[in-house]
Amino acid sequence: MNLTLKIWRQKNHSDKGGFKEYKVTDISKDMSFLEMLDVLNEQLTEKGEDPVHFDHDCREGICGMCSLYINGNPHGPLQTTTCQLHMRSFNDGETITIEPWRAKSFPVVKDLVTDRSAFDRIIQAGGYVSVNTGGVPDANEIPITKTIADMAMDAAQCIGCGACVAACKNASAMLFTSAKVSQLALLPQGQVERKTRAEKMVAQMDAEGFGACTNTGACEAECPKGISISNIARMNREYFSAVVSSQNV
Amino acid sequence: MSWVSKTLNSTLGKKLLMALTGLFLILFLVVHLAGNLQLLISDNGESFNIYAHSMANNPLIKVVSYGNFAFILLHVIYSIILTRQNKKSRPVGYAISRPQNNSSWSSRNMGILGTILLIFILVHLRGFWYEFKFGELPTAVYEGITYKNVFVIVSEAYSNVFYVAFYVICMGFLGFHLSHGFASAFQTLGLNHTKYSPLIQKVGFGFSIIVPALFALIPLVMYIQTL
Amino acid sequence: MILDSKIPEGPLADKWTKHKFNVKLVNPANKRKYEVIVVGTGLAGASAAASLAELGYNVKAFCFQDSPRRAHSIAAQGGINAAKNYQNDGDSVFRLFYDTIKGGDYRSREANVYRLAQVSVNIIDQCVAQGVPFAREYGGLLANRSFGGAQVSRTFYAKGQTGQQLLLGAYSALSRQVANGKVKLYPRTEMMDVVTIDGKAKGIVTRNLITGAIESHAAHAVLLCTGGYGNVFFLSTNAMGSNVTAAWRAHKKGALMANPSYTQIHPTCIPVSGDHQSKLTLMSESLRNDGRVWVPATVEMAEKLRKRQISANDIKEEERDYFLERKYPSFGNLVPRDVASRNAKYMCDEGRGVNETGEAVFLDFRDAIKRDGKSTIEAKYGNLFDMYMQITGDNPYEGPMMIYPAVHYTMGGLWVDYNLMTNVPGLYALGEANFSDHGANRLGASALMQGLADGYFVIPYTVGDYLAQSAAAKLDVNDQAFKTAEKEVKDRIQKLLSIKGKKTVDHFHKRLGKIMWDYCGMARNAEGLTKAKAMIKELKAEFWTNVNVLGDNEELNQSLEKAHRVADFIELGELMVDDALNRDESCGGHFREEYQTPEGEALRDDENFAYVAAWEYLGEGKEEALHKEPLVFENVKLTQRSYK
Structure with a gap:
């Protein structure tokens, strides 16, 4: 396949940036999208042009490092991560537009690379169970209903890639935040800090400058791990019941 | 900042207000529709006029109607x-x-749809509510009691094809607004459950078609009757 | 140099308990006076950083990714072993110990492995308490699955994403300490050198990957939790960023590198599809629980398959060769990884490979689906099947998957003693970065176990022991040693940027990978290794004269990052070849073609090679010196590993 790529180039955070067009030829259908970009970068380097910077690491759809807004959707046309998107999803001669995640809370670092540390700070606000190493009860001491454990696992699958924020018209981080709040609210181990966690994580999410949820469902539709917006409802529930009943004034 | 204002200032708190006011307005639509449907009774407006009179003089309804205005206002302000x-x-x-x-x-x-609906509400209030409250209205006498004959204004308005078209189109927008809203x-309130959410979705879908359709039916029928 | 493994005296089962009592303790009030650096935030790094911070030490945690949650531990799929014996099927600490020693082909340290088996049970408790959503039975208790190399069900799992869930557990513990102010995080920061003062590790030099700033960080102890070096093969199941740089710089500062040639080739990976391939994708070994591995019985039939004249489903039962079940009736498809990989290679070498390249065998779920129903198989492996479908475009519910072995894990690593300290005082290596627990071959679901054992349960004791014996002296990054190291790093960057040659970094990386895979991969021989050594030397010379690294240091520069890593991989590659050439025997992942049984199994030479080969860097252009740590087996009998 031969393709035209329209790629966002931006030297650094303070640079204004803009689109640049590139041509790539002889792209195999079996290549992953990132391997196609590798081909482009090899070409650019050989020509002495700065290669296109993009985040990627595991290339097996689990680390959450790859991003890219491809042809109008996060991670491209399929509900998967960009590294698991293969060129068989595109047609010969197509023009592909590649942009970074766009959100105030995800500033562009360079080209297609963005800073997603806001997610780390949301987790730091309370996305954990406060147990120290050692001195914990036997793993089988508290049985957990299989359905509940499975629901917690479904929420826990979030890879923190930020596609939910990228897809949302409000750049809202509700799906990300609610996945963690849900996981720990469902499990008995998360009960002790349940209220404080919901309050603190929501507050941090707001402080980071993410938008509000308008329940469009775009996040769920684009999430490569299929995290359900029922988690958002659960977080709302957790938050409202926490603010009226917790001891935190 | 107290916990109340802190909560209401959070994105979730603001969403909560949107959801609660929205649900109230949905409820209001049902009551309003029930009243309006009396326009279709062929008694020359008697039931409707009596209904309008009782609504205007019931203190409870008065309170609710002021609440209703406040909620519309809140819904608008928070959406902005x-x-x-x-x-x-x-x-x-x-x-x-x-x-x-x-x-x-x-x-x-929802913002665009809401803006259109707001314009509609203003036109609607100016046309009927304002006239009913402050306008010079003809009267009608049923069983010895004198009533403001608001039915006359309504049927007059609905004989105008542009007015009817405006109404019907706006009800279409209402349908779209409701289809999401x-x-x-319920989702915002956290009411999401494997068992009940599909039902809520279906009811919502039905509601967003039936209620605006019935609202639109009234001017249409009344217009056709004038032909 | 005498390598002192510092293994405590006494019976095997009591060593760790006694040692924990004997280690020196740091008084709680004094802990806050110590700084500890943790490089890498995978299972070992995140768990160590969190646990040390909980104790009260001041921790700085570094990772090259944009968030600690992205370390490659996250990609581990299948599960984590623990000797809980929840299934009542005869498991015990000793059995896990025995399986691991035997699985490692008797090339690991008894004491370390036994401790690993002992603390394995604590790991599961810890993770559950953190909210890790392990799979459960309908009664609400934890579920287990079986895994290669074991005859008991002792593997705990969370769908096919166990590594992810365990890492997110450790990451959450780490995040809690960041919020507490006890851990300072340095994401997008790469370690460029270790700094030693008076022979002791006192800090590191880093490069900020966004600004290019070269910075020094001082500490009383430095923990390298930087994973393995499988990417020396270019194609591996490692993440693109996984590298040897931290370990290699430590090596060049005096830390010994042990058994570098022990490489694990994982049998169930998705076969290579073309030259463009940038990495290989593994599918959990757990697939072998229900999937049956086979190739056509005849070469003719395989040829027809390769030409796509027939499909797998056209091949009748009696024309299929379930070669693992045939050759190893008692373990069948669940033989250890090295055995499974090697046999797949033999089949393909015989010409019975099943895809266009001839380098793939089938993994078939037809019978499992018939037996248990599609929904059961979907529940167990759904995400793996989806992944396979996404990558290959084929549906594994309808026809068999194709698999081929790929580089997956490196058992070798920095030499450490029982305390996980390298021979450089104050410098520790945890997890895959060290060499200690898996011998010549790692069993499935043991990497997660080791990473977390080291981080949660070993290092908090052993680091304390070291710190208690050294004063909490004030640290100064203006010390000459830091300045010298910084200058060396800057000079090297300048050098890389100034070559301005003709070839890209990836070009060299691919060539290195091919040399390593061809001559130091699944099967090795003296002739090939000797050839490889010369080729690597040539490659190195060419790299330093003809590599093209664009851009500047003072920006995000991914070519420069890669160039550093590949330069180190080239040097490591040479040492791996040396090590493979030195070891005139076959054991585990190290298979020397000259040393095999008549049936083609690995032939160990316990008399001459029951030792850890630890290599010392002696300077640029010099051959490295070999030091031997003899392996003493008091509790197991060395036997020819048999899974028949």
Whole structure:
């Protein structure tokens, strides 16, 4: 396949940036999208042009490092991560537009690379169970209903890639935040800090400058791990019941 | 900042207000529709006029109606606040975006739909409510009691084809607004459950078609009757 | 140099308990006076950083990714072993110990492995308490699955994403300490050198990957939790960023590198599809629980398959060769990884490979689906099947998957003693970065176990022991040693940027990978290794004269990052070849073609090679010196590993 790529180039955070067009030829259908970009970068380097910077690491759809807004959707046309998107999803001669995640809370670092540390700070606000190493009860001491454990696992699958924020018209981080709040609210181990966690994580999410949820469902539709917006409802529930009943004034 | 204002200032708190006021307005629509349907009774407006009179003089309804105005106002104000905040969350937009792949049109355009509905409400209030309250109205006498004959104004308005068209089209927008708003309010309140959410979705869908359709039916029927 | 493994005296089962009592303790009030640096935030790094911070030490945690949650531990799929014996099927600490020693082909340290088996049970408790959503039975208790190399069900799992869930657990503990102010995080920061003062590790030099700033960080102890070096093969199941740089710089500062040639080739990976391939994708070994591995019985039939004249489903039962079940009736498809990989290679070498390249065998779920129903198989492996479908475009519910072995894990690593300290005082290596627990071959679901054992349960004791014996002296990054190291790093960057040659970094990386895979991969021989050594030397010379690294240091520069890593991989590659050439025997992942049984199994030479080969860097251009740590087996009998 031969393709035209329209790629966002931006030297650094303070640079204004803009689109640049590139041509790539002889792209195999079996290549992953990132391997196609590798081909482009090899070409650019050989020509002495700065290669296109993009985040990627595991290339097996689990680390959450790859991003890219491809042809109008996060991670491209399929509900998967960009590294698991293969060129068989595109047609010969197509023009592909590649942009970074766009959100105030995800500033562009360079080209297609963005800073997603806001997610780390949301987790730091309370996305954990406060147990120290050692001195914990036997793993089988508290049985957990299989359905509940499975629901917690479904929420826990979030890879923190930020596609939910990228897809949302409000750049809202509700799906990300609610996945963690849900996981720990469902499990008995998360009960002790349940209220404080919901309050603190929501507050941090707001402080980071993410938008509000308008329940469009775009996040769920684009999430490569299929995290359900029922988690958002659960977080709302957790938050409202926490603010009226917790001891935190 | 007290915990109350802190909560109401959070994105979730603002959403909560949107959902609660929205649900109230949905309830109001049902009551309003029940009253309006009396326009279709062929008694030359008697039931409707009596109903309008009783509504205007019942102290409980009075309180509720002021509440209703307040809720519309809140719904509008908070939607503006949230929209502004949401816009700020993405200062640089995408060059190419295909949101139709991941969400419905109405869910993404609640602001536009809401603005249209607000204009509709203002026109509607000016045309009927204002006239009923402060205008010079003819009267009608039923069983010895004198009533304001609001039916006359309504039927006059609905004999105008442009007015009817405006009404019917706006009810279409109401349908789209409700098609997202109804279920969305429940989601915001956290009422999402494997068993009940599908039901809420279905009821919401039905509601967003039936209620605006019935509202639109009234001017249409009355217009046809004048022909 | 005498390598002192510092293994405590006494019976095997009591060593760790006694040692924990004997180690020196740091008084709680004094802990806050110590700084500890943790490089890498995978299972070992995140768990160590969190646990040390909980104790009260001041921790700085570094990772090259944009968030600690992205370390490659996240990609581990299948599960984590623990000797809980929840299934009542005869498991015990000793059995896990025995399986691991035997699985490692008797090339690991008894004491370390036994401790690993002992603390394995604590890991599961810890993770559950953190909210890790392990799979459960309907009664609400934890579920287990079986895994290669074991005859008991002792593997705990969370769908096919166990590594992810365990890492997110450790990451959450780490995040809690960041919020507490006890851990300072340095994401997008790469370690460029270790700094030693008076022979002791006192800090590191880093490069900020966004700004290019070269910075020094001082500490009383430095923990390298930087994973393995499988990417020396270019194609591996490692993440693109996984590298040897931290370990290699430590090696060049005096830390010994042990058994570098022990490489694990994982049998169930998705076969290579073409030259463009940038990495290989593994599918959990757990697939072998229900999937049956086979190739056509005849070469003719395989040829027809390769030409796509027939499909797998056209081949009748009696024309299929379930070669693992045939050759190893008692373990069948669940033989250890090295055995499974090697046999797949033999089949393909015989010409019975099943895809266009001839380098793939089938993994078939037809019978399992018939037996248990599609929904059961979907529940167990759904995400793996989806992944396979996404990558290959084929549907594994309808026809068999194709698999081929790929580089997956490196058992070798920095030499450490029982305390996980390298021979450089104050410098520790944890997890895959060290060499200690898996011998010549790692069993499935043991990497997660080791990473977390080291981080949660070993290092908090052993680091304390070291710190208690050294004063909490004030640290100064203006010390000459830091300045010298910084200058060396800057000079090297300048050098890389100034070559301005003709070939890209990836070009060299691919060539290195091919040399390593061809001559130091699944099967090795003296002739090939000797050839490889010369080729690597040539490659190195060419790299330093003809590599093209664009851009500047003072920006995000991914070519420069890669160039550093590949330069180190080239040097490591040479040492791996040396090590493979030195070891005139076959054991585990190290298979020397000259040393095999008549049936083609690995032939160990316990008399001459029951030792850890630890290599010392002696300077640029010099051959490295070999030091031997003899392996003493008091509790197991060395036997020819048999899974028949």
